[in-house]
Amino acid sequence: MSKLAWKTILASAALGGIMIAAPAMAGGTNASAAQPDPGLIAKGAKLWADNCGRCHNLRPASNFSDDGWEVVVSHMRVRANLPGEDAKAIKAFLKNSN
Numbered sequence: 001m002s003k004l005a006w007k008t009i010l011a012s013a014a015l016g017g018i019m020i021a022a023p024a025m026a027g028g029t030n031a032s033a034a035q036p037d038p039g040l041i042a043k044g045a046k047l048w049a050d051n052c053g054r055c056h057n058l059r060p061a062s063n064f065s066d067d068g069w070e071v072v073v074s075h076m077r078v079r080a081n082l083p084g085e086d087a088k089a090i091k092a093f094l095k096n097s098n
């Protein structure tokens with residue numbers, strides 16, 4: 001494999017990490033009505049990691065569109081026995097990261 005290809009892979013791996021870490025680092029200063037709350041997204045990222053891999057492999061955010069996650073999390077919320085607030089945070093994280 002060429003050096004460039006490896007660089008691309010490493011760069012996308014790094015970006016994947018940043019996508020999960022960024023909302024936690026963003027703080028609360030630039031929150032607006034149109035943007036999802038960074039705190040909610042960070043909470044959702046943790047809840048997703050803690051709950052959504054219990055019964056099957058974690059499905060990455062890129063697997064579904066916003067509408068897809070809306071449906072999937074509504075179903076999985078019941079299976080996982082999650083409170084509505086937690087499901088809302090997980091949806092915010094997945095929709096922000098897909």
Ligand code: HEC
Pocket residue numbers: 048051052053054055056059072073076077079080090
């Ligand atoms: C209690 C066990 C359990 C938990 C917890 C759970 N799931 Fe699932 N999940 C399942 C089962 C069983 C299936 C396969 C049957 C089905 O689709 O209903 C599934 C299927 C899926 C699928 C595939 C659906 C498709 O159409 O391809 C996705 C995506 C998914 N889960 C996401 C999640 C997410 C996100 C969470 C966290 C909110 C979660 N799951 C938590 C049991 C669980």
